[in-house]
Amino acid sequence: MPTILETMTVAARDRARMAEVSTIIGRFGLDSLLARLGLGGEAREDADLPTRTRRALEALGPTYVKLGQILATRRDLLTDEWITAFEHLQSNAPRLPFDQLRPVVEAALGEPPEAAFARFDVEPLAAASIAQVHRAILHDGTEVVVKIRRPGIRKAMEADLRLLRHLAVLVEERSAMARRMMPSAMIEQLGREILDELNFTNEGRNADMLRADLATMPEAVVPRIHWQHTSDAVLVMDYIVGVPPRDPVALRDRGIDPSVIADIGARMVLEMVLVNGRFHADPHPGNMLCLPPGQRGTGESAGAGAGERLALLDLGSVGFVSPRRQHEFLTFILSLRNNDPAGVADMLALWSQAGEVPRERLLTASERLVARHGSGALVLNAMVADFFPLLRKEGLILPPDLVLIFKAMVTMDGVLSAIAPDFDLSKALTALRGRLVSARLTRLAEPERLEALFLEVSRLSADAPRLMRAATARLEQRDPPTQSEGTARAIRHAGTFVGAAIVLHAVASLLVALM
Incomplete structure (x- = not known):
C-alpha cells in the first residue's frame, strides 16, 4: 500500500493535474464508480455510469482515452454495457494553428519546413490527441504527410501515468473486484504503449518491419518512411490516396471489389499474427485504405498495383506474438473448428490467469462454444460475443498479449464482414495452412x-x-x-x-x- 509520504510526493508534483482530474470526476458524477473501486462514497446501481465514465475519460484527455480503449478490449473482465461505452471513445483533439507547432518542426528538421520541403501546407490534414498531420512535397516531387507531435503532450501524459500508477495500487489494496482486473499491470501496459507512440521513430521502425514482413504480399501496402526528415517528434511518410473500408457501395464506385479487399485483409491479418508474429494492433477502418486496381503508391514501380490493394496506416501500436502463443491461438481456433471441446478446454486452462477452474466446468463451457461456432462460417465477432461472457462466468482472465491478438483479429473481422457479408475467416485460415507449415519449418530449420x-x-x-x-x-x-x-x-x-x-x-x- 502506498505510504502517506508517497501520496504526498505525487500530490505535490502533480497537484494541478490532480485538481483537474478531481474536478472532471465531480462534473460527471463518478462517485459511484469510485465507491466500487474502494475509494470512498456509496456504491449504487447507476445505469448511466458507463456512458458518463466514457465522457469523463474523453474530457480527461489522451492518456485516459487510451486507458479506456485498452479496457474496451477486456471482454473477459467487463460487461457489454461497459465495453460498448468504451468502444465509442473518441479523442476530440482541436486543430492547432501551425505557429504553435513550428518550433517542434524546426527543432526536428534543423531548418524551417519551407526549406526542408518543396511545398508544405500549414493547414492540417487531420488532428489527433497526440499529433497533427500536414501534407507536404519533397524536393524530388514525392508527396508525403508530416506527423507532428503536439507540444507538451509527453510531459502531460507522463504526469497522468504517475497518477494512474499510484491510483492502481490504492485500488488493488481496497477493492477485491478491482484486484481481479489487475489494474497495476494494466497501467504498466498503458505506459509502454504511450511511450512507444510518443516516440515517432518507433512508428517508423514498425512500418519498416511490417513492410518487410508483408513483402510476399504485393496486395499489402505500408507507406515508406523518409528517415532523413524523421525524428522522435516528427514523422514523414508517403502520402497514400485510397478509400476507407467502411461502405461497400463507396468501394464499388471507385472500381474496388469489396470481396477482394476482404480476402486481402484476411490473409494479411493471418500472415501478421500467425506467420510473422508482428501485427497492427488497431486495424480499424480509419487506419486502412483500399486502393483501386492499377493505382501505384508513391515510389512504387510500374509493375505494382495490378489489382486491388489494402494499405495499413498509423503504425504506432504494433503487437508481438511469440511462436508459443501462435501455436496456442491456432490450436484454439482449429479445436473449435474441428468440434473438439477437449482441445478448447485445454487452451482455456492454459490461458487462465485467475487460478485453476475445475476441468468439468471448462469442458462444459467449451462444449457450448463448439456447439454454437464449430461449424458454418467462422464469424469472430459472434464467437467472441459468446466467448468472453463465458470467461467472465467461469472466472477466467486472459493474458494481456492474448487479448491484444483477439482484439486485432476481431477488429479486422468486423471491418471485412461489413464490406463483404459472406466473408468467412475460416476459409482464409484453411487456405493459409500451407504457409503456416512452411513458416514453422523455416524457423525450425535454422x-x-x-x-x-x-x-x-x-x-x-x-x-x-x-x-x-x-x-x-x-x-x-x-x-x-x-x-x-x-x-x-x-x-x-x-x-x-x-x-x-x-x-x-x-x-x-x-x-x-x-x-
Missing part, C-alpha cells in the same frame, strides 16, 4: 535450432541408460526379500524399454518439429 535439438537428443540418449539403471537399482533395494529374479529381470527390461522410449520420443519430437 542452424542454431537444429543444433540445439540434436544436442538435446544426444544428451537424452547418453543419460537414459544411466537413469534407468539407477531407477532399477532403487526398485530392487526397496523390497529385496520378496522380489523374485523374474520380477527384477522384468524391471530391468522395463527400464531398458523406457530408456529406449525416451530416446525414441526425443527423435520423434525432432521429426515432428520438422514436419
